[in-house]
Amino acid sequence: MRILITGAAGMLGQDVCEAAWAAGHEPTALARSELDVTDDGAVHAAVAKARPDIVVNCAAWTNVDGAEGSYDAALAVNGPGAGNVARAADASGAWTIHVSSDYVFDGLKLTPYVESDAVGPISAYGRAKLQGELEVAQAAPASHTIVRSSWLFGAGGSCFPKTILRLAAERDQLDVISDQLGCPTFTGHLGAALVTLAGAPPLGVLHVAAAGDCSWFAFAREIVTAGGLECEVRPISTDQYPAAAARPPYSVLRSERGAPSLPHWRQGLHQFMSQTARAAA
Numbered sequence: 001m002r003i004l005i006t007g008a009a010g011m012l013g014q015d016v017c018e019a020a021w022a023a024g025h026e027p028t029a030l031a032r033s034e035l036d037v038t039d040d041g042a043v044h045a046a047v048a049k050a051r052p053d054i055v056v057n058c059a060a061w062t063n064v065d066g067a068e069g070s071y072d073a074a075l076a077v078n079g080p081g082a083g084n085v086a087r088a089a090d091a092s093g094a095w096t097i098h099v100s101s102d103y104v105f106d107g108l109k110l111t112p113y114v115e116s117d118a119v120g121p122i123s124a125y126g127r128a129k130l131q132g133e134l135e136v137a138q139a140a141p142a143s144h145t146i147v148r149s150s151w152l153f154g155a156g157g158s159c160f161p162k163t164i165l166r167l168a169a170e171r172d173q174l175d176v177i178s179d180q181l182g183c184p185t186f187t188g189h190l191g192a193a194l195v196t197l198a199g200a201p202p203l204g205v206l207h208v209a210a211a212g213d214c215s216w217f218a219f220a221r222e223i224v225t226a227g228g229l230e231c232e233v234r235p236i237s238t239d240q241y242p243a244a245a246a247r248p249p250y251s252v253l254r255s256e257r258g259a260p261s262l263p264h265w266r267q268g269l270h271q272f273m274s275q276t277a278r279a280a281a
């Protein structure tokens with residue numbers, strides 16, 4: 001199967017490429033420097049040249065707080081940029097797998113969000129990601145899968161575990177938010193699931209996130225323990241840690257559509273720790 005990956009140098013993009021190679025495919029991996037998804041003509045030319053069966057769109061503006069002050073720039077990538085990818089894929093007979101986010105929800109539900117739940121983003125980033133979902137569905141009405149995932153972390157990018165490991169090595173105490181709940185998802189697991197999905201992608205929205213859920217506080221405590229660090233992690237509330245963008249207080253994702261199930265987030269964390277230890281050795 002021919003797979004084209006956009007945003008291929010990103011945290012998830014790298015793991016999708018690796019999973020594609022591991023599954024015996026020859027991916028065409030295009031980083032932002034090779035393909036800017038906001039350039040419609042370039043996207044069409046790249047897709048026409050690669051003649052893929054599947055396009056996995058990992059390109060995105062992912063600076064959640066930065067999107068509040070730069071909405072137009074965030075929207076260009078996450079909205080029309082995503083639409084460009086899906087339109088070009090559809091025009092060349094390829095299926096689009098587009099990656100979206102738990103931040104399309106308002107987080108006011110108290111039970112896991114499933115695919116048919118009403119969306120209601122509370123941040124500029126969430127609104128831009130939702131616009132991307134709409135543009136992908138419009139551009140490739142019969143040939144798209146929108147995969148929403150949550151709280152990604154991986155060896156190939158800046159992520160929460162890396163930040164906690166760095167801070168916990170420098171400080172005796174860390175205050176971490178305990179009133180936001182989500183599913184910390186290892187990009188190694190999500191990348192492999194996306195490549196599996198590429199074999200028989202279902203039409204529409206799919207929730208694919210790690211099993212289990214926790215708060216940032218519980219996640220941080222587990223990271224500190226896994227890193228063998230001596231640092232006290234203390235719970236704080238969201239209003240004690242002001243940020244530009246609002247985050248959904250609850251964004252646990254589950255599937256009512258039989259999406260591939262991923263391993264528990266603790267297993268993802270342990271794989272992440274071994275991968276980063278190997279890379280540092």
Ligand SMILES: NC(=O)c1ccc[n+]([C@@H]2O[C@H](COP(=O)([O-])OP(=O)(O)OC[C@H]3O[C@@H](n4cnc5c(N)ncnc54)[C@H](OP(=O)(O)O)[C@@H]3O)[C@@H](O)[C@H]2O)c1
Nearest residue numbers: 007009010011012032036037059060062101149151152157
């Ligand atoms: N991170 C999370 O917690 C999380 C949670 C749920 C869903 N997601 C979604 O998962 C997907 C992958 O995110 P990630 O965590 O892997 O983020 P990431 O590491 O920031 O990767 C995104 C990649 O897209 C590239 N990019 C930005 N603008 C582009 C453009 N105009 N054209 C082409 N490429 C462009 C970035 O390049 P530069 O680095 O050069 O800008 C980066 O390599 C995104 O759709 C994101 O919304 C992420």
